[in-house]
Amino acid sequence: MASRKLLVDIHTHVYLPRYASLLRTRTSVPFIRSSTTRDGKSEERLLILDHEPSGGRPVGPQYWDREEKLKFMDRHGIDVSVVSTANPWLDFLSASQAQILASELNDDLEQYCSTSPDVPDVSIKRLYGFGLLPLVPDITTASLLHAVDQISNLPHLRGLIMGTRGIGKGLDDEALDPVWAAIEKAGLVVFIHPHYGVDGKSWGDKDNGHVLPLALGFPFETTIATTRLILSGVLDRFPLLRLLLAHSGGALPQLSSRLASCIDHDPVVASRLKHDARYYLGKLYLDAVAYGPEELGFVSDVIARSKKFETGTSVTGSLTRSLGSQQMLFGTDHPFFPPLYSTETWKSVVENLEAINEVQGWGQSDKEGVRGGNAITLFNLTK
Template sequence: MASKLLVDIHTHVYLPRYAALLRSRSAVPFIRSSATHDGKLDERLLILDHEPSGGRPVGPQYWDREEKLKFMDKHGIDVSVVSTANPWLDFLPASQAHTLAAELNEDLEEYCSTSPNVQDVPIRRLYGFGLLPLVPEITTASLLDTVKQVSKLPHLRGLIMGTRGVGKGLDDMALDPIWAAIEAAGLVVFIHPHYGVDAKAWGDMDNGHVLPLALGFPFETTIATTRLILSGVLDRFPSLRLLLAHSGGTLPQLSSRLASCIDHDPVVASRLKHDARYYLGKLYVDAVAYGPEELGFVSDVIARSGRYEAGTSDFKAANRSLGSQRMLFGTDHPFFPPLSSTEKWKSVVENSEAIDAVQGWSQADKDGVRGGNAISLFNLAE
């Protein structure tokens, strides 16, 4: 039964064509290749400045489809909606980014369309988020061309994008034609961080990657999404479907503070049709939060959004079950692997157990977060 499937919507791949590009480079982002003392190939991925330990070890799990399927089988995942991992095409000149986006979208379609079906269900095991060549100096025509391409590739059901847009952020008015095209095509936009915040905020102590990843990534998502809300994008494109990584960062926690600040700033208050808290109910978030209390809180914030629609005076208690309908399971594979190949991935187990332990979610709610919501959002049962 499709509604009982486990669907992973936050899972990445570095397609072979993309990995080859990274191997050809010598500055971040790149893959550094060297030989170990016993003559074996050692490849290290560096996608962030100051990567600890000289980069993360990479291997077939980053690009081999069979490795992705093995990971899915090991963890009981029926379907994955796969996305190219950060930093996407951000580091390329416009002409190269446009060409490579088209090629990688075709590659991802092939990766997904030739995957097996879920047993006894007419659904492929792999679907994908396409790439947009969102780089400075790209033309609107090039971006619209790529949206059209992705919308015609049957196994690509959305687009992944970072937070920089074409250089000025996602609230850049120059992106309005792109949002309009994405909305019209019915594609889901997965907003994912890469740059974090100013590294000076982390101080001088060596804390590895903990602060940039645990705090910098979600803060980046929070800022980018807040700017989108403040710019009126969700008013101008009310059917736009945005999916936020890492459970929306800190936006759920800070949404009432945001609303209060807007109320006291007439420039912004006059720009928006609704209280800022209303817009959180227009968003989707992954359930990559690792704890049941965090997931429950996020679902509460989403659930209460209706009371903040302009003209509404109904302030009844939020229905946590309602909020769960905008939350979707994710793993962040292939990052943070276990130390032993025989172990299940701790991050996957923690996220799965967190969904099970949320107080106030029915079994149907939990099944929805695990897969039913994704089946509906991405029209996978078609």
């Protein structure tokens, strides 16, 4: 356990060199395209979604070079990062390709983390990671269980990142039950992260760049996927499963009471769950990538009140948002959304830290927990 207060970033991505090399060989999404700018300079652009605005995003060493990750951390006072391969992970590969690459990338990420420097004066590494499962259609259960076992035996991988499609049918697919069971037994944290958004027709014909797909589509995707997972009874069958949701859980906190009301009026679903739907939000961990103190405060209220919705509970009255803060963790979404000028600090760092600091009803210990203490505990961050 750290003897001083640490800033821990749990939402930070990397395209490991092996993964980036694969993307350079491709000619359809996802891929990295090389081109020459008007002034004759070579440029690489990453395309991970159909119809990427501006022909994709410019990429460079900050996407795959560990020293660039550490420089970013140093510049912003981040002590530890729990790094994850960025979307779209292995979704575009065949089962055989995904199985091989998952194993290789998990070993690569272990090397990336295990050879990172220590936090000064603290006996932990600066980098830990989320591994990958080959979650693609036609993959065998044995292959998935082998990947879970691999991750659980790599000492600097403390969880795994997972998209919302599972092995093709979503996270509520019963075929994933053996995988959930293995993850629960291994004590790994599952970071659920969006990639596909929602039907693009919803955005209309006006060119709004990437704003609607990223600001709304990604969180809506997380909301739908997590709600389906709850409705399927996964959290009843695997009560010790630890799920971390990107982007503060999307719209799920805001819509959780409406969800509970709809369930009450649908006996098919109501009979399937052991508790009121609002109870399950207290089983989740959420990143604090919300950019505003009011949003963070509201989310922590929703988490805190969940205890009142456990079947048979004697808890009544109001529960403080301080309680909800214990399941929220700081993140930056690096290397996405960089500053426009090289002299600027990243808004994703500055604004999210300011938001944490300004939440009304969080004491100093709550804020320190969200900034790093909760991550130290959740991921058992030791050397």
